[in-house]
Amino acid sequence: MAGIDQSKLKNILSALNKNKLDGLVLTDLHDMNYLLGEIFCENEATVLIHKKGLVIVTRPLYENDVKKYFPKAKFIPLEQDQHLEIIKQAKTLKLKAVAFDENKEFFAAAKHYKKAGFKTVSNFINSVRATKTEQELKIMKESAQIAYGAFLYIKKEIKAGMTEKQVALKIEMFMRERGATAMSFIPLVSFGANGANPHHLPDDTKLTKNTAVLLDFGCVYKGYCSDITRCFWFGDKVNPEYQKILDLAILAHDTAAKKAKYGMTGAQIDALARGVIVSAGYGKYFTHRTGHGIGMQDHELADISDLNKNKIGLNYCFSIEPGIYLPGKFGVRHEDCFYMTKKGIKQIK
Amino acid sequence: MTETLKKFQKYLAAQKLGGAVITDILTINYLTSFTFAGEGDAFLVVTPKKATCYTKDMYLIDIKNKCPFLNFVNSLNISDLVKNLGKQAKKFVFDPYASTYLNGIALYKAGVKEAAKITSLIREVKTKDEIKLIKKACEISSKSFEIFKKQLKAGMTEIEAANLLEGITAKLGGKGFSFDTIMAFGKNTANPHHINSNLKLKKEMPVLIDFGCRYKGYCSDMTRTFWFGKKPSAEFKHYFDAVFEAYTIASKALKAGKSAKEMDSLARNYFEDNFEASKYFIHSLGHNLGLEIHERPILSQRSEEILKENALTTIEPGLYFKNKFGIRYEDTFLITKTGSIKLTK
Numbered sequence: 045m046a047g048i049d050q051s052k053l054k055n056i057l058s059a060l061n062k063n064k065l066d067g068l069v070l071t072d073l074h075d076m077n078y079l080l081g082e083i084f085c086e087n088e089a090t091v092l093i094h095k096k097g098l099v100i101v102t103r104p105l106y107e108n109d110v111k112k113y114f115p116k117a118k119f120i121p122l123e124q125d126q127h128l129e130i131i132k133q134a135k136t137l138k139l140k141a142v143a144f145d146e147n148k149e150f151f152a153a154a155k156h157y158k159k160a161g162f163k164t165v166s167n168f169i170n171s172v173r174a175t176k177t178e179q180e181l182k183i184m185k186e187s188a189q190i191a192y193g194a195f196l197y198i199k200k201e202i203k204a205g206m207t208e209k210q211v212a213l214k215i216e217m218f219m220r221e222r223g224a225t226a227m228s229f230i231p232l233v234s235f236g237a238n239g240a241n242p243h244h245l246p247d248d249t250k251l252t253k254n255t256a257v258l259l260d261f262g263c264v265y266k267g268y269c270s271d272i273t274r275c276f277w278f279g280d281k282v283n284p285e286y287q288k289i290l291d292l293a294i295l296a297h298d299t300a301a302k303k304a305k306y307g308m309t310g311a312q313i314d315a316l317a318r319g320v321i322v323s324a325g326y327g328k329y330f331t332h333r334t335g336h337g338i339g340m341q342d343h344e345l346a347d348i349s350d351l352n353k354n355k356i357g358l359n360y361c362f363s364i365e366p367g368i369y370l371p372g373k374f375g376v377r378h379e380d381c382f383y384m385t386k387k388g389i390k391q392i393k
Numbered sequence: 394m395t396e397t398l399k400k401f402q403k404y405l406a407a408q409k410l411g412g413a414v415i416t417d418i419l420t421i422n423y424l425t426s427f428t429f430a431g432e433g434d435a436f437l438v439v440t441p442k443k444a445t446c447y448t449k450d451m452y453l454i455d456i457k458n459k460c461p462f463l464n465f466v467n468s469l470n471i472s473d474l475v476k477n478l479g480k481q482a483k484k485f486v487f488d489p490y491a492s493t494y495l496n497g498i499a500l501y502k503a504g505v506k507e508a509a510k511i512t513s514l515i516r517e518v519k520t521k522d523e524i525k526l527i528k529k530a531c532e533i534s535s536k537s538f539e540i541f542k543k544q545l546k547a548g549m550t551e552i553e554a555a556n557l558l559e560g561i562t563a564k565l566g567g568k569g570f571s572f573d574t575i576m577a578f579g580k581n582t583a584n585p586h587h588i589n590s591n592l593k594l595k596k597e598m599p600v601l602i603d604f605g606c607r608y609k610g611y612c613s614d615m616t617r618t619f620w621f622g623k624k625p626s627a628e629f630k631h632y633f634d635a636v637f638e639a640y641t642i643a644s645k646a647l648k649a650g651k652s653a654k655e656m657d658s659l660a661r662n663y664f665e666d667n668f669e670a671s672k673y674f675i676h677s678l679g680h681n682l683g684l685e686i687h688e689r690p691i692l693s694q695r696s697e698e699i700l701k702e703n704a705l706t707t708i709e710p711g712l713y714f715k716n717k718f719g720i721r722y723e724d725t726f727l728i729t730k731t732g733s734i735k736l737t738k
Binding site: 046081082083085086087103104105106108109123124144146147148149150151152154155158164166213216217220221223225226227229230241242243245331332343 | 428430431451455487489490491492493494495496497498501507509556559560563564568569570572573583584585586588675676685686687695715
C-alpha cells in the first residue's frame with residue numbers, strides 16, 4: 045500500500061495542534077511507512093509534514109514514486125544533507141514551531157535542527173500509532189486469523205521426531221501461503237526445558253513423547269503484526285505440575301481479558317493477570333511484563349507492565365501473555381492480542 | 394571474547410582513543426554476538442582493554458551467561474553511563490550517525506567527542522565468520538532464484554510471484570529478507586524502486602527481480618532481468634547486452650585499493666561512450682553490505698572512499714527507459730587483494 049492515509053494524517057495533524065506545533069520532521073522508516081506506505085528504503089528520505097501539505101526530500105531515483113503516490117507533495121530530489129534542505133523549506137514556509145523526534149533523529153542531523161530552533165518531541169508518531177484506525181483494526185484481525193489458523197494446523201501436524209526448527213518452518217510456510225509477507229519475529233518453538241527460557245530460539249532439539257511444547261509466533265500481513273502463544277503437553281501422561289501452571293497462566297490471561305476496563309493504566313491491567321499468578325504462589329516465576337503494544341511492529345507503545353502508569357486509550361492494541369517458567373523443567377505462556385473499547389478489552393480475532 | 398570486539402579494541406588502541414560509546418543495537422549485537430531485539434535495549438562502552446554492557450533484567454541474566462567476557466551495569470539510563478565515564482569522557486568518542494539525538498546530546502554535553510561513521514567503519518571489513526554467513530545467505534538466494542524461475546508462470550501477479558520466491562527462500566533456510574523483494578513486470582521494470590502490484594505476468598514481457606535474504610542477520614543482494622517469453626524485442630536485447638557488459642567490465646576491475654568513484658565511472662563511461670546512455674543509469678553502481686543492506690562505501694560519483702579487502706559490495710549497473718522497460722544486473726562480491734569472488738550466481 046502506498047499513498048497518504050488521510051485518517052492517519054488527520055490524527056497526526058491534530059496531535060501536532062495539541063502540542064502547539066506546526067511542522068514535524070520524519071526520517072524513521074516505521075514512522076514514514078505508517079503515514080506514506082512502504083516506499084522508501086531506510087535513511088533515503090526526509091519528510092516535513094505541515095498543516096498545508098508535505099515536503100519530501102529524497103534521492104532522485106524515487107521521482108516516479110513520489111509523483112505517482114504523492115502528487116500534491118513538494119518533491120525535492122537530493123542525495124545528501126537532506127536535513128539542511130528541510131531547514132530551508134521550513135523557513136520558506138514560515139513555519140514557527142517545527143519539531144523533530146529526539147528518539148529517532150541521528151545526532152548528526154538533529155544538532156542542525158536544534159540550532160535552527162526546531163523543538164524536540166519524543167516518540168511522537170508512536171503515540172499517534174497507538175490508536176488504531178478502523179482500517180488498521182480490520183487488517184490486524186486478518187493477521188490474527190492467519191496466525192490462529194497456523195496454530196490449529198501445527199497442532200495436527202506436529203509429530204515425535206520433529207525438531208524445533210522444522211516445526212518453526214512449517215508454521216512459517218503455513219502463514220506465508222496465506223499472504224503473510226514476513227514473520228512478526230522468528231517463530232519460537234520450545235520443547236521441554238527449553239520452554240523455561242522465554243528467549244529460547246528454535247534449535248535441533250527433537251520432540252519426544254510426553255514433553256511440554258511452547259509455540260509463540262505471528263506474521264506480518266499487509267504490514268500488520270499478529271502474535272499468539274499456545275502451550276500444550278505432547279503425549280497423554282500430562283505432568284500434573286505442568287497442567288497446574290498451564291491452567292494458571294490461562295486463568296491469568298482470561299482474568300485480565302474479562303476485567304480490564306477503559307480508563308485503566310498498563311500497570312493496572314498487568315496487576316490483574318499478575319495477581320492470579322502471585323496469589324497461587326508462582327509470582328517469582330512470572331519473569332516478564334504481561335504484554336506489549338502491537339501494530340506495524342511487534343512491539344509498540346502500550347506496555348502492559350507495572351512501569352506503565354499511562355491509561356490505555358481507545359483502539360490501542362496490545363498482547364496479554366502471562367507466563368510461568370520453571371527452570372530446568374518447562375515453561376508456559378498463553379497469549380492473545382486485544383484492543384481497548386469503551387466496554388472493556390476485546391480480542392483481536 | 395568475540396573476534397569483532399577484539400578487532401575493535403585494537404583499532405581504539407591504534408587510534409589512541411580512550412574508548413567508544415556504542416548506542417545502536419546493530420553494532421552492539423555485532424560486537425557481542427548477543428541478540429538484543431531493538432534500539433534502547435543496551436549500551437556498550439568499549440575501551441582498548443575492556444567492554445561494559447548496560448542493560449536490564451531479563452537480558453542481563455541471559456547475556457551474563459553468553460558473554461562472560463563483558464562487564465555489566467544494570468541500567469538503561471544514559472545519565473548513569475555518563476556518570477561512570479566521569480572525567481574520562483573527553484577521551485571517548487560516539488558516532489553521531491548512529492546515536493539518537495537524546496543519547497547523543499547527553500554524551501556530547503559530557504565532553505564525549507563525535508567520531509563520524511565509526512560504527513560503519515568498524516563493520517566494513519568482515520571477519521572469516523562473517524564472510525561464511527554472507528556466503529550462506531548468497532547461496533540461499535541464488536538457489537531460491539533458480540527454483541523460482543522454473544515455477545514462475547504467466548498469470549501470476551507481481552505480489553504472488555514475490556510471495557512464491559520468498560516462500561522458497563524460507564524453505565531453504567533464509568531468515569528474513571534484506572529488503573522488500575522487488576518484482577517488476579513489463580513497464581514497471583523501468584522504475585528501479587518499483588512497489589509490487591497486482592499486475593499479471595503475460596508472455597513476452599520483461600521481468601526484473603531484485604532481492605536478497607538474510608542468514609543470521611547477514612544480507613545478500615542480487616538482481617536478474619530477463620525476457621519472459623521467446624521473442625525479446627531487439628531494443629531489450631540491445632540494452633541487456635549493454636548492461637551485462639558494464640557489469641562484466643566493473644566486476645573484472647573490482648579489487649581492494651580501487652576507489653569507489655572509479656568503479657562507478659567504469660560502468661558510467663562505458664554506457665556513455667558506447668550507447669550515449671549514461672543518463673539512463675540513474676543510480677550508483679553498487680554499495681557495500683553486511684548486517685545492513687546498504688553500508689558504506691557506496692560506489693558512486695560522490696564517494697571519495699577506497700574499497701577494502703574482505704569487504705563486500707554489490708555491482709549493479711542498470712538502464713531505465715520510462716514507459717518502456719528497465720534492466721539491472723547485480724551480484725554480491727567479496728573484495729580480495731587480487732580481485733573479487735562472486736558470491737551470488
